[in-house]
Each structure stands twice: as structure tokens, then as C-alpha cells.
Amino acid sequence: MPPANGLPLRLSVHHTEYVPADGAVVDVVATVQGVEPENGNVRHDGLAEVILLDSSGSMGAPQAKMRAARQATAAAIDALPDGVAFAVVAGTANATMVYPGDRRLAVADESTRAAARNALRHVAPHGGTAIGTWLLLARRLLATRPDAIGHVILLTDGRNESQRPADLRAAVDGCVGRFTVDCRAIGSADGVHDWDAAELLGIAEALGANPVVPVEDLAGLADEFRAVLTRAMSRRVAGVRLRVRTTGLTRVRFVKQVHPAIADLTGRGEPAGELTTDYPVGAWSPHDQRDYHVALEVDAMAPGARRRVGWVSVHADADGEPVEAPITVEWTEDALRYSEINESVAHYTRQQDYAAAVQRGLTAARAGRAGEAEEHLGRAVALAHAAGRDDDVVLLARVVDVLDAAGGRVRLKPDVDARLTQSSLVVSHHTSRWGPQEPPAQRSAPAGPPAPWRHCDETQTGAYCEGCGAHHLAADRPGAGRP
Template sequence: MAVFTAEVFQNEYLAPGTTDVHAIVTLACTGAGGAGSTAAAGAGASGEAAAEIVMVDTSGSMTGASLAAAKHAATVALDQIVDGTWFAIVGGSHVAQRTFPYPNATMAMVPMEPGAREAAKQAVSLMSASGGTAMSTWLVLAAQLFDTLPDVRQKHAILLTDGKNESEPRERLSRAVESVTGRYQCDARGVGARWQVDELREIATALLGTVGLIATPDEIAADFERILARSMARGVPPADLRVWVPAGGEVLFVRQVSPTVEDLTHRRTPVNPLTGAYPTGAWGDESRDYHVAVRVPTRSVGTEQLAARVQLAVDDVVVASGLVKATWSDDDGLTARINREVAHYTGQAELASAIQDGLAAKAAGDVATATTRLGRAVLLAKETGNAEATTRLRRVVEIDDEDTGTVRLRRDAARLDEMALDTASTKTTRVRR
């Protein structure tokens, strides 16, 4: 039985006349069980399974070591998929093809069992590379396969590519991402240095997954193993973060800030006039932090009120609730304090955008903006104690003074290092407690 807890970090004291309340809400889950185990509180259907699709790039550029490594990784993935889980393998180029179950099979997806695993491995071994890359077709085919299982709620996919989405206009990919959003979750991986970080980030962000860079083909298998182990450990079906604000109040933003920065503000769906739901995907035994900022009508000094209820709902049942409060005070000693967690994650969110802005400016040849923004990133990484970000930044910029954020762009920066910095820009460190 999954158990959820909510913890709120904030300074609830507001100066007279002020309206904005910031809080970090830590949601944690234990006892999640495994995918399809329906360990979630309130989960009803018994024997319900999860579904998994592995999408492998089979475009012409994959020919050789990449395809061999990808095929090996796919077989490793098949070993990780727990028996009873519905699964399929998709090969993708400028068109998408169902590799397994074979295109002539009657069922779009089949439950994993030893025979199916061996048959799928056989199908994977026959994959060959040719053609271009149109990832929209892969995403849409995966959605169609998942749609054949209307009763399965936990649907997860891996997408692996080595190149740019070159066989279709960018808008077509965006439209496809939009059309499959909410139908399954997807982790996106790029191998090598020829793929586009922004393309995979768009897919992963919308589909509540992660984006990752795999430097060399021989690392694909280990990465797939980690992704699938995590997916198989998610025993709680897709849950919603619910945010209630008082009448007359408004949500300024809702943002996941740990383990990665993901802005959820625009993904609100109304639950009732005062409450909105934001998708969080499936949960395993894990802890995530959310930064919630709300604006409430100001009240007289001495008044205490609730500024937000931040809740996690599984199957429309609230399983954890955090109370964000507001108390107006004329004591500067109370109101001037900035909560440590709020400050930390505000800095980390800015760090992510500073890195992305800086790299985009660098790619566009705007050296001045790139230098300023990446310098700012160096400063923020130092201030928020994100040593990994500092290490990645060092490969892209020469740091003259970490404390002031004075940097010079490295002329010899490798594209792979820039991509690694970009890909990992949304990763945050937690506040040391």
C-alpha cells in the first residue's frame, strides 16, 4: 500500500499590503510496489497491468555500431520488462513500423512472458537501418498501440534516436507531441552528438519523462536498464497535483523543482472553480519538490489564512495534503526572511533558464548574450551548490571569477559537452538539510 506524505517549506509571514506567497512542497511516496501492482491508495481494479513500448531509431544514420548497440539495448530492455506487462517494440525512421508484435500479428501489444520475450528478441535482431527521421510518426504509432489497452493506466515508452528530426517540419513534431500528451509517458534519449536537445526536451517535457544524452552507443544498454527499472518500480498510476487557492486568489506558477525543473503552470485542468489539477505521471518510491506561488487578496495585520492547499490525488482520491499559509504581520523580523528552500529552488530554476538561454545565444552567434547568461549560470550554480552544473559549465566556458560570474566562451568547446550541459540544465540539487 503506497503511503504519501506532504511537507511544506515557506515563510508564512507577509508584510502589510503584500499578496504573494511562495512555498516548496515536498511530496514523497513509499510502498509504491511495482508497475501494474495497483499498490496505490484507492486503486480498484485487480490484475491490472502496465504497458511499455520501446521506440528505436532505425534511420539510415544508425547503420553500424549504433544500430547494433541499440538492438542490444532493446534486448536488455526486454529482460527488464516484468512478466505480465503489455509491451511492443517500434522501429522508427521517416515512418514508424511495429517490430514486435510482428506487423501481421492480430494483437497490437502482448503481455510479457518467456516465449514472447524470446520472440521479441528475435524480431529485434532482424531490425535494419534505412530511411530518414520523422519522430512524429513514432509517437503517433506508440499512442495508437497504447490506445488498444483502454483499461491500462500506466503507459510508458522509451524513445531512442541518434539524429535530428530531419524528414518533417518542426511543427509536425510539435503537433504530434500535443496530440499524444496525456496518453502515455515517455523518456527520450539521444545517442552521440548529432541529435537536437530541444526536440527531445519538447517530447520528454510534454510526456512527463526525462531527456538524456548517451555519449557513446555502448552506454545505451545500461541506460535502458535504468529507465526500465525505474518505470517498472512505479506502482502508483498517474497522479495529479492539485492546487486550491482561496476565492479572489490566483496561481502565479506551479513548478516541479526536484529532481528536475518542469513548469506545470500551463498544464492546469480545472477540478472546481478554486482548484486546478496538474499532471505528475506515475509514482514509485520517490520524493519530488514543487514550487507553488500564489497571489491572495491582502488582509489586515494579525490575520492568518490558508493561501493554498497543495495535494496529490490518485484516482481522484487525495492521498497527501500540504497547507500553505499566510499570516500578515508588521514585524519586519518575521516578514523579511526568505525561506531557504524557496530561495534555493528559485535560484536553481533560474540556473536552468540561464544555461538554456546562454547556449541558444551561443548557437545563434550572439557572443555577448551567451557570455552574460552563462556567466550568470556559473554564479547561480555556485550559490545554490550545484557542483555538477559547475563541472559541465567549465567544459563550455572559461571561468575567470566564479563569485561574480565572469566567464569567457571556450572556442574549443565540444558539441557533445554543450549538449550535455543543455540536456542536464533542468537537473537540480536538493537543499542540504
């Protein structure tokens, strides 16, 4: 993959090669990796950071939360390299500038970092919580540096109680494509969380699809902020897009990010030409790797037909054509062939199943449907146990008694406090990366271009028919023409 704004991006695609002759869904896992460019210098004046610090009244109960939040914000400020544009905002029912005093971005250097740390001393908890107003102020501030890669750290301990849900959704939608967000959610050591998992997951999914991280150990909050800030400061390119191009044989069923967190990107697709859709995937650094699950519905074809049914590419706002990875399948009546599941697809499907089971189980528990809750949460426990996700089993044990982890036998605890379920909901969207082994190599086209050939009533000059995607070597097979 050629450099995009100074950052090369590498793309690999994994999928099952054979599909049933009567049609199927082809599951594709696309892995996008940043690559350290030869020139490793980072222009920090091309970065902008806003820290949204919840200072509502609940942050003072106990006061240790506010102290830890101020210390973590100070640690993030200290980690800002010289030249980065930044601001700190206190969030209540309104959004108020902490530093600088007026609604603008400061430029990080020794003196502005010291002034920002000093300004934090005057932040005291009071008032309500209206997260949408915080995000809109961040958008206004970052709009003053339109050429910079914008990033926001959002810290909260509560739900959006001072604003209508529709206003929060509108604010989030208004920030899409402007910046990415990392959400950190404070709870207590015993697992009680007053924030709303659905709210924070909605913000995270729309604004960069980064994991929402619950924080129960306040002593580790400063290190968490430093780590988030360090990753944000290594980003080299904004506006990266995953592009899916199909043929007349194929339709996109969904596009999801499946690592590092599950996020449905389907509804955020933007038309980019005939049978082509772009899915914004945020800003990238050389250290980033993200995996995407693309599901393609494929029409029926005669057994033995082999076609390219789509292409996946990744690119940014830069000159030059991106490198495409083709999706090629062969139709067959051999069940042993089409029943095989690619390892990477299976890995992420299991984790999506786990997230769905947690969501359904906790929804049923809140509705008082104990039997249904135990069925779904038992499945979640079994999946987590089989995957070695022992920490997830511990989180689920806050709401169920685990009788047999391997067998998925659980008993719902009586009078479950909904505040104990929030961390399980957001953590269920975190995923582990697919293992180190590479899948079998995809079957490739001949090295040289073929002589002109006829297909779909037109002269073809490439290896594949531009009309239907048929490979020139397979075009004469029975049933291999356009359906």
C-alpha cells in the first residue's frame, strides 16, 4: 500500500473460498495495519487534543473521583508534546473552558502545560451532566484547526441526565468525521457504575470505534490517560476509509469493525461510485491494527463457476490509487468445501456471539425475564470460559451465580442492580486479535494479462470480466456466464 499523507497502510483479506451453488453469504475479514514510514518524524503541530473532564456533582461522591480525574488530566497534559494544540473542558449541564480561559486552543509548551495544570486546581464538582454539550464545544474548538488530526478524551462517571437523548444523538452525529474519541468511565471498586453503557458505546462507535474502558481502580487512571494520550499523539493520517466494491452478483449485508472493539459501521457507509461504498474508519498511527468483518450476499451460480465477487481497499485523503484486495469465490455442491469456516472469521464470529449473548441476557434480566436471562448469560459464560476470558466471567458473576462455566449453567442473582451490568456490556465489545498464523494463500490470477476475450457481450482486456467478475480461464465453464 502506498503512503497516505506520510503513513503507509497495509491491507490483507481472509475469507472462505467456496460457496454453495444456491448462493450464500461470504464472510470476509479485512485487516488494516499502519506501517512505520521511512521518515519517522511526527509533526506535532498537526495534532489537536481536547480533554472533556466530567465535573458534575457526582464526581464529588466520593471526592477521590475528582482528585483522581484532576491528576489524570494533569498527567495527560504533561504528556503533550510541544506544538500540539490543546484545551481542557469541564463538563456539567454546560461545557466550560478550564484552559485556556476563552474558547480557543492553546499550543503546548512548558509554560502552557504549567498554566493548564494550575487551572485544574480550580475545577470542583457541581451540577448535572449533558455530554452532548461537551462534544459540541470540542467540535467548535477543533474546527479552529481544520488541518489538524483531532482527538478527544472523554471522562465521565454518570449518564446524560441533563439533556434529552435526541439532543445527545444529534450532537454525536454532528461530530462524526470531525474527531475521534476515547471514552473512560469511572465506577466504584465493587463494580457499581452510574454511567450508561449504551450511551457511551453509541458515542464511541460513531466517533472512531475505540473501546470504552471502565475504570474501577482510581489509582490507575493517570497511567490510563498517559497511555491514551501517547497513542493519540502517534497518529499520522485522518480520514481513512475502508472501501467495498461489489459486482452485480453481490450485495453488502453489513460492515463491522471487530477489533479492537465491535462496532457496526454499516449505516455510516457513503456512496463512492457505482456498486462502491466507503466506510469512514478514523485516524491512524503506525502502531494501529484494526480488523473488519465484511459480509457479502452472493447470488446462486452453476457449480464450478469461479468469480471475483468484490474488492476491498483502504485509503485516505491523498493522491494515488489504493491497492485493492479481490474477493474471489467458487460455487460448489461439495458440502465439505463450502462448510469450511476461515479461522479469522470463526475467531471474530465467536466474539460477536459473546457480545450479543451478554446484551440479550442483561436486557432480559432488566425486564424480569429470569429464564431467558439465564439462557443467554449462560451461553455468554460458556463462550468466555472456552476462550479463556476469565475476567469476563468474573464480571458476569456480579449478576449471575456461575454453577458450571464450561456447560454454561448459571443462576440469576435476585434483585440485580442494573449499575452492576454496565461494565459487562462495554467490555463484551472488546475483542482479542486473531492469532499469528496466516490463512492459506488465496488463488491468484495469471501473472500476465490475457489476450482480449469476449464475455457479457463485450471485449475484455483484463483477467476478469468488468461486467460480472468472471475469470477469463473460467468463462467457458458451463453456467459461467452472467446469470
